[in-house]
Amino acid sequence: MNTPNRLLLTIVCEAVLEPLLEAELPPLGVTGYTITDARGLGTHGRRSGAWRKEGNIRVDILCDPALAERVAEHLRREYEAHYGLLIFSSPVEVHSA
Amino acid sequence: MNTPNRLLLTIVCEAVLEPLLEAELPPLGVTGYTITDARGLGTHGRRSGAWRKEGNIRVDILCDPALAERVAEHLRREYEAHYGLLIFSSPVEVHSA
Amino acid sequence: MNTPNRLLLTIVCEAVLEPLLEAELPPLGVTGYTITDARGLGTHGRRSGAWRKEGNIRVDILCDPALAERVAEHLRREYEAHYGLLIFSSPVEVHSA
Amino acid sequence: MSFEPVVLFFLLGVAAGLARSDLKIPSSIYDALSIFLLLAIGLKGGVKLAEHADGGMLLDGAFIVLAGALIPLIAFPLLRWAGRLNRADSASIAAHYGSVSVVTFSVGVTFLAQEAQAYEGHMIVFLVLLEIPALVIGVLLARHGQGTVKWGKLLHEVFFGKSIFLLVGGLVIGYLAGPQGIQPLDKLFFDLFKGVLALFLLEMGLVAAGRGADLLARGPFLIGFAMVMPLISGFIGVLTAWALDLTLGGALLLATLYASASYIAAPAAMRIAVPEANPGLSIGAALGVTFPFNLFVGIPVYYWMAQTLYRFGA
């Protein structure tokens, strides 16, 4: 039941990217993700979330290491230069089917 | 101060389950949890969070491995068959008392 | 590209502390954080988030172990005695620049 | 009916949804709008009730509930055998169609205002009464002969779920406070009603656009059902109203109630009580097809039915 070797890939980025990610992630092989609204501070300054498009989103993707790397690479290539973006991952154990 | 061997159990499920979980978790031995609103994509399709009950929630529970397994088992038994549900865990180090 | 040895420090606390943390974290050396709204249960009872100041926030900080310890220590000293507070961390791999 | 603005707002929402506009009604605003509408309708009904309540209403109500109970009992075999859906889905969809849509009802009221037709104010009491039996019948159909029902949870969801609770709450407050007492609240709850309804329909359009597309992928049966069923229920409504000697306006509203399918109370209740049913099917049919069908086709058709019956049946 426990699938080892799975990663939780977490992406924090500008909310304006949400529709773009929703379109681009599935073709990369992503079959599921979870999005929450966030605000924050980073190299691009303070993002207060005072209005929707000015805030951040946090996207969590449970996937295998290869897919995680593919997604991370895509995002770095497309968005890192010009958008607030943070990507990290950690190994997790899956308890649902 | 640092308690090793603690897990962060994360549950992503339909928002409609929130009151049920709030009632069922404490009797299982859960003494604390943190809930955030979320939206997402999974095998049950897109959950856009366009209105409250149509969205997801993310429940994080800091606990020991035995309790985590107990909670996961309960949720799998009760809700996995018919509800959108994702459960995973990862080891964390606790820094507060 | 992958920076090993980074931690994700997660803080769950009362929403009333948000402006205080925003002022106190950067002087400790924190250059970035991500905040999401949350609700929860803990030793200080249920925090339903029914109105803003009554809810919790979750602050995630990607940093090195030394900074994580510094932040955790500061929070323990200043807030643990009187506020709802939970701090934990886990190692993560960073995929963005 | 074509240039009624509240209906145009629905179309605007559909257009935004289909064009993948970034227009979004935040979920908390959706909640606030629906709380407003439910309370306002309840209050209006309560005030009407305070003005003239009588014993005959009780009898009428019982009859209306009984006739309304036919709807899920007709829908279920249609879905199960003609549509070859499984038991849980058939039962859940039947419950949605037996239950009622408060917003469709409001559009019916708007339609009557345009046609300058009077109606029985206590129609709203019947709206509340109709919501409940359909859900119970749906669960009985789903569980017939198998499994156990969490009746406690279901009944709690039905009676204390937001929709019924606010409708009944508004009704009671309106009744106790009376027209005089409610008057200072008129500027919020009555004067703004139609504007808020328009905004809510904008959101409904956004959601329906997505739901309708989902449903198209499911094959044509359910889509056909979602247009034929309201015609059947609407006809039952007109007959019932005629049998009870309601006004013409009352007949249209009863037909609209019978013909409408719930997408606020029923989905929440069914998700709890019949979790193995696929909510995509029931909400898709109710919101993606039946709701716009009633707005554009159903309501005028029921009106015509009622006029015809009342002319010849008189």
Next chain:
Amino acid sequence: MSFEPVVLFFLLGVAAGLARSDLKIPSSIYDALSIFLLLAIGLKGGVKLAEHADGGMLLDGAFIVLAGALIPLIAFPLLRWAGRLNRADSASIAAHYGSVSVVTFSVGVTFLAQEAQAYEGHMIVFLVLLEIPALVIGVLLARHGQGTVKWGKLLHEVFFGKSIFLLVGGLVIGYLAGPQGIQPLDKLFFDLFKGVLALFLLEMGLVAAGRGADLLARGPFLIGFAMVMPLISGFIGVLTAWALDLTLGGALLLATLYASASYIAAPAAMRIAVPEANPGLSIGAALGVTFPFNLFVGIPVYYWMAQTLYRFGA
């Protein structure tokens, strides 16, 4: 008072809370409603002030603040010695009761409207003035002889916290714009006021249901305090109003202000300034007991007190 609809909304909220209905006012809507109420009250006060401000008001204000400062000074020893609460909790609760509740005040205004009683428009100025000293006294009581006070943070919270800031801001805008200038805003801020108040009370009922239950677990002393203290404060208010020769309506409002306990401004300020106090006790007492007590019992009693004193004291 019993069938006043805004109070019925409070009861509806309590019922929803006790019945564990899934009815929830989203937190952003709660925030929006409270911003609306605070601004509207401030604006109304400012307009009244623009119509007739005079120097006598300043003197009255000073007297009212001084008399009001008695309240936390009476509450603290009661809590500390009769109630055996610790210093921090006693001080924090004293500050909540010294401070005022804008919503209770609004219900008082609604009550006067029903009774067709006039009152001094600049009462709202006193509302703002009363908010501040109680919080400072509370902190002084908590810190007396021990620990240091983060005065900077406290005063910032008091003056720039949402409540006072919006009240004062509305007051200034209303004063500068005057009745003529504010008139185009009337349809939002004044016409809808009572309806918005009703919705806010619905939410307050929801919250109070939970708070009251918490408090019941704490033993009876605090519950008793939460009903006796407002009677004491209300009596001081009636006396003060009489001494200052306010109208009968003004006397009711001053008594209501004194008797009400804050649950918007004070909790936030005390959480920052006296963090070791348990917020459950103060909010539980203020919102779970005193608020409904004032709605149902207090306001009519203060009105009777005022009528009696004004008749015999004249």
Next chain:
Amino acid sequence: MSFEPVVLFFLLGVAAGLARSDLKIPSSIYDALSIFLLLAIGLKGGVKLAEHADGGMLLDGAFIVLAGALIPLIAFPLLRWAGRLNRADSASIAAHYGSVSVVTFSVGVTFLAQEAQAYEGHMIVFLVLLEIPALVIGVLLARHGQGTVKWGKLLHEVFFGKSIFLLVGGLVIGYLAGPQGIQPLDKLFFDLFKGVLALFLLEMGLVAAGRGADLLARGPFLIGFAMVMPLISGFIGVLTAWALDLTLGGALLLATLYASASYIAAPAAMRIAVPEANPGLSIGAALGVTFPFNLFVGIPVYYWMAQTLYRFGA
């Protein structure tokens, strides 16, 4: 203009921002307010259009769009060579200034109401037309000779982005429903308009406080640009209006449209189409400087310009 309350609300927001008050308009309320304003303006324009649309308007519109296209073409070289900004930032800021601010326009309408000046109702149609070419020109300037443009995404963002979509949607609904049909919605969309505008300006003040501070750190050029550019554009607007023989009120509104800088539609579109531009610069200038400049200085100045030209040019 100084005591116009909606402008005072802006100042109150600025004060709250500078004083680091904890006052916050929740983001969902911000969204709801902006949806309301966009729809209401669209509806009002549509109703006016239904009352008197004619062919001359089309020609006027074409001329107004062409003259308006001058604005980004003037702004770009100013920013690029006088301000030594890079190509992307210059193009993005130029697009913001070529585009228009719906809220500034609304304040202009409020100003005319105070001055009791009539204006052409179809001004709102021009507002919508003006929004689009500036964004396209901005992208062309940014991409001139280098890189590829995601035109699909850009045009989608422009036409189906919330702002234009709601304005056009409201326009169409207002036109189709006509004054009679819209009348039941008046109590929401028209009567409450100014109050909602006031609340929106409160939020704008909060945001502008932060943005202005950011910008101060950037050096004086952009701040100067943000005050000189609207004067240039406003003057072009007055000239254009005069050439087209618009009313004096129409001249003020056209000048206000030209002079205003977008901070709802343009930021979203530019973030997608020219992501290498720093949004802090464009929003800082548009919202932190130009918006308050137009409120306090610009609108009265354009009015004076128009009066002068109309007197001597007649």
